[in-house]
Amino acid sequence: QVQLVESGGGGVQAGGSLRLSCAVSGGPLSTYAMGWFRQRPGKEREFVAAVPWSGVGTDYADPVKGRFAISRDNAKNTVYLRMNSLKPEDTAIYYCTARRQGWSARRSLDYDYWGQGTQVTVSS
Numbered sequence: 001q002v003q004l005v006e007s008g009g010g011g012v013q014a015g016g017s018l019r020l021s022c023a024v025s026g027g028p029l030s031t032y033a034m035g036w037f038r039q040r041p042g043k044e045r046e047f048v049a050a051v052p053w054s055g056v057g058t059d060y061a062d063p064v065k066g067r068f069a070i071s072r073d074n075a076k077n078t079v080y081l082r083m084n085s086l087k088p089e090d091t092a093i094y095y096c097t098a099r100r101q102g103w104s105a106r107r108s109l110d111y112d113y114w115g116q117g118t119q120v121t122v123s124s
Helices: none
Strands: 003-007 010-013 018-025 033-039 046-051 068-073 078-083 092-099 118-123
Touching: 003 092, 018 033, 018 092, 018 118, 033 068, 033 078, 046 068, 046 078
Parallel strands: 010 118
Antiparallel strands: 003 018, 018 078, 033 046, 033 092, 068 078, 092 118
């Protein structure tokens, strides 16, 4: 059974940074595409970033482009989301997700496994 566990969330002031981690167990991380989604208060879950199995050719939602960076360390079975220049509108629960097909996707229904989420709160 594939399990994803997020960590690294918390509270930060606007302009600050956080790094989220997603530990993957029970599956061949090296063959999965990985993604991050978020759900802001009162909003539907939305795509944030994705990285294919190769680690080459990352994809970002426009609101986070240039501020967030997704990366993966297959040797450590971990995926990261580095978030810089955080804004209050980045406040959300952030979810790590894995896709058995190795290329990136932006639709949540394209992903097979999900973590429980980690809260990120950005204060102004």
